[in-house]
Amino acid sequence: MKTDVLNMTDPAALTRAADVIADGELIVVFFQGTYAFLCDADSTIPADKIFEIKDRPREKGLSLVVDPACLPDFVDVTHPIFKRYPFEKVITLQRSVFSIGLVLPAGSDAPADLVQNKTILNVWTEFPPHRPLAQLTHLARGKGVRGFKGASTNLSDEPTYNTVEQVLAQFDGEIPLILDGSEPVPLARRKSTTLVDLTQNRPTMIRAGNVSADEVQAGLDEIGFGRLKIAENVKIL
Secondary structure, X not given: OXXXXXXXXXXXXXXHHHHHHHOOOOEEEEEXXXXXXXXXXXXXXXXXXXXXXXXXXXXXXXXXXXXXXXXXXXEOOOOOHHHHOOHHHHHHHHHHOOEEEEEEEEOOOOOHHHEEOXXXXXXXXXOOOXXXXXXXXXXXXXXXXXXXXXXXXXXXXXXXXXXXXXXXXXXXXXXXXXXEOOOOOOHHHOOOOEEEEOOOOOOEEEEEOOOOHHHHHHHHHHHOOOOOEEXXXXXXX
């Protein structure tokens, strides 16, 4: 298999990526300075491939990657936690912070490899002004794909890959397509995503990565979600 590298600002590249995902294949996308595997959220074969080629323990599961507006397909929006955190404001938070992962209550239709302790992690980022991930979501949903799931491209216990050369060195020929980006991203941002758990009584940072606690707090202040709690065992990347 030849791995093609296309620019994700090219509409034709996004169309091809949507076709590849709808056909049950695995791709790699540029994700705000890092690279991530992406496949159909409901497909098991490409998900199995992620675990295999990353040497990732299955108990770690995968992350959901969908436009926050699509979260009702995967999240239990009737859960009592959304009385504390109104769903519309959750969408605003995930769209307004540079790049953030939110732990939310899993819905009954969430694929099993995305659910851990009845929760689901959605990782999302915006790319103003062209928002290629949102465009890819729209194209794929038109082909029957509800959303995406994935994981970072680095092998387990390795630092995050932040160049396309690193991805190709490890996975060239294993995947059909890489959607590369052109945005200059500061080195400090080229880390795994900061994770915030919204299933707790207070928003709780469980992993500190590419977004600082101060940035998360600013986003929480904008929507009135209160003070951020830093978990005692928070993982710092």
